Amino acid sequence: MRWRGGYLDVSLAASGVVLNVLVASSSWGGPSAPSWMVVLLALLGGLPLALLRRRPGHAALCLTVLLVVYDQLDASTVDAVQILLPVAVGVLARLRGWKWTVPVAVLACVATGLNLADPGIAFTRGAWFYTVAIVAVPVIIGRYLRGTAIRRPQEESAPLLDLLMAGGGVALAVLATWPNWDDGAVPVWGVGLLAMSSGLALGVVRRLPGAVLLLESGLVILADQYAGEVGTTLQILLFVALGVFVTRANWVWVAAGYLLTCAASVITIVDDTTEITVWRGLALTAMVAAPVAIGGYIRARQAAARQAVELAAARTRASRLAEREQIARDVHDIVAHHVGAIVLRASAAQYAGADGPAGEALADIRATGHRVLEDLRGLLDVLRDPTKEDIPSADPDDVVRDAVARMTAAGLRVALDLAPDTERAPLVVRASAARIVQEGLTNVLKHAGPGTNAQVRVGITGGELAVEIRNGPGAAATPVELPSTGQGIPGMRERARALGGRLTAGPAEDGGWRLAAALPVRTRRKC
Numbered sequence: 356m357r358w359r360g361g362y363l364d365v366s367l368a369a370s371g372v373v374l375n376v377l378v379a380s381s382s383w384g385g386p387s388a389p390s391w392m393v394v395l396l397a398l399l400g401g402l403p404l405a406l407l408r409r410r411p412g413h414a415a416l417c418l419t420v421l422l423v424v425y426d427q428l429d430a431s432t433v434d435a436v437q438i439l440l441p442v443a444v445g446v447l448a449r450l451r452g453w454k455w456t457v458p459v460a461v462l463a464c465v466a467t468g469l470n471l472a473d474p475g476i477a478f479t480r481g482a483w484f485y486t487v488a489i490v491a492v493p494v495i496i497g498r499y500l501r502g503t504a505i506r507r508p509q510e511e512s513a514p515l516l517d518l519l520m521a522g523g524g525v526a527l528a529v530l531a532t533w534p535n536w537d538d539g540a541v542p543v544w545g546v547g548l549l550a551m552s553s554g555l556a557l558g559v560v561r562r563l564p565g566a567v568l569l570l571e572s573g574l575v576i577l578a579d580q581y582a583g584e585v586g587t588t589l590q591i592l593l594f595v596a597l598g599v600f601v602t603r604a605n606w607v608w609v610a611a612g613y614l615l616t617c618a619a620s621v622i623t624i625v626d627d628t629t630e631i632t633v634w635r636g637l638a639l640t641a642m643v644a645a646p647v648a649i650g651g652y653i654r655a656r657q658a659a660a661r662q663a664v665e666l667a668a669a670r671t672r673a674s675r676l677a678e679r680e681q682i683a684r685d686v687h688d689i690v691a692h693h694v695g696a697i698v699l700r701a702s703a704a705q706y707a708g709a710d711g712p713a714g715e716a717l718a719d720i721r722a723t724g725h726r727v728l729e730d731l732r733g734l735l736d737v738l739r740d741p742t743k744e745d746i747p748s749a750d751p752d753d754v755v756r757d758a759v760a761r762m763t764a765a766g767l768r769v770a771l772d773l774a775p776d777t778e779r780a781p782l783v784v785r786a787s788a789a790r791i792v793q794e795g796l797t798n799v800l801k802h803a804g805p806g807t808n809a810q811v812r813v814g815i816t817g818g819e820l821a822v823e824i825r826n827g828p829g830a831a832a833t834p835v836e837l838p839s840t841g842q843g844i845p846g847m848r849e850r851a852r853a854l855g856g857r858l859t860a861g862p863a864e865d866g867g868w869r870l871a872a873a874l875p876v877r878t879r880r881k882c
Contacts, residue, residue: 370645371401375435411447448497521558528554538583564600601650698724751785766805774814795824827867
């Protein structure tokens with residue numbers, strides 16, 4: 356929404372102004388400039404961030420010009436603008452191509468060099484390295500983020516992003532504080548280790564936001580007590596950790612993190628010579644509220660993105676279900692048409708005077724066709740209303756007996772042993788067993804032919820519904836060419852596996868063929 360975008364633009368501008376106020380707070384009321392001018396310069400130094408999302412190139416150019424002007428005026432907010440300029444260049448590299456990024460980055464390097472080149476001090480190779488590095492690092496990070504946005508990777512599966520956050524944190528902490536490493540009571544190597552630890556902690560802030568927030572708060576307080584001005588720069592990293600923490604935690608913990616950051620900021624900013632006023636208190640609360648506002652906005656955007664993905668997935672599922680229902684209707688119409696034609700032809704032949712075995716076969720075809728049409732209507736009802744529970748279904752034992760009767764009529768010699776205790780098995784298990792019997796007997800007729808002896812046994816054994824179909828060797832007619840009524844042995848095995856059972860098929864000991872299935876009757880619970 357547009358108002359959300361405007362909210363973020365205002366938050367960015369406010370955070371920029373607060374950073375300028377924070378950096379310039381030590382000079383307020385001093386002899387170098389009146390307070391109203393410091394406030395004006397702080398406003399001008401932060402307001403370009405309002406253009407950062409929509410026009411990052413213009414924002415970076417404004418900050419470049421302000422950096423040169425503030426350096427010539429020797430303004431106290433020049434350091435804040437120097438910090439914001441690489442951020443703007445990094446955002447520019449993220450949102451725009453090289454045509455915008457390269458010339459603006461070159462101008463930013465020139466402005467940074469002018470800021471570092473004090474009169475009478477030689478511009479050494481180390482100073483040139485610092486000038487290029489402070490702009491090049493955010494450009495590299497921005498280009499990487501631009502590439503990941505194009506490829507749309509999963510946020511949590513981007514370890515290189517953690518590496519770049521750690522690298523950016525170290526670059527900011529080291530490059531912005533190394534001139535002050537010898538100002539405190541701690542040795543230079545100790546201050547450097549402190550700064551590097553604060554920057555490296557950002558590498559795990561997405562995974563351990565609370566722990567990193569506590570660590571950054573402790574390091575800021577430690578740096579303020581023993582490392583002089585280093586604590587001011589490390590406070591920026593503390594704000595980054597707070598913003599990430601807001602995107603992960605609930606609002607109760609966010610309030611606790613806000614108070615913790617306020618306390619650390621008060622310890623860093625306020626000293627024995629600082630005059631405490633209402634204005635400075637409001638500036639401090641606004642300064643800490645800026646990362647909270649940005650983090651809350653990002654959190655809302657992430658939630659909206661996840662909701663949009665879930666909604667799209669739900670719509671896709673609904674579309675697929677509708678398409679399947681339409682396919683089911685088409686299949687029903689096609690099959691019903693052909694089966695209806697078969698039933699009509701069989702009825703016409705029966706009424707024409709067919710009698711004897713032919714008449715019985717026609718009557719059986721007619722009855723089977725009617726049953727198929729009823730089953731098709733029932734299946735279509737299930738597809739239309741999956742929650743419907745009162746759909747009539749045939750008794751599985753009757754299905755088994757009917758299959759045996761049909762195969763007997765077709766020429767098989769089937770012996771059925773259907774145990775009475777099978778009624779204790781769940782209906783879905785009995786129905787699957789009945790389908791296995793149907794398919795198994797059909798395979799016997801197809802591959803062994805009429806006249807083959809077959810035995811069918813169905814009963815409960817050891818907590819399982821056991822199904823066994825055997826056909827022995829002997830005199831049999833030529834196998835019958837029949838259309839497949841299912842998926843064959845793989846389909847039966849998949850049906851058994853879906854219920855947690857097993858199915859085996861292969862040659863029997865007497866030279867015939869044996870198919871056996873075992874379907875669990877009850878679910879075993881672990882105690």
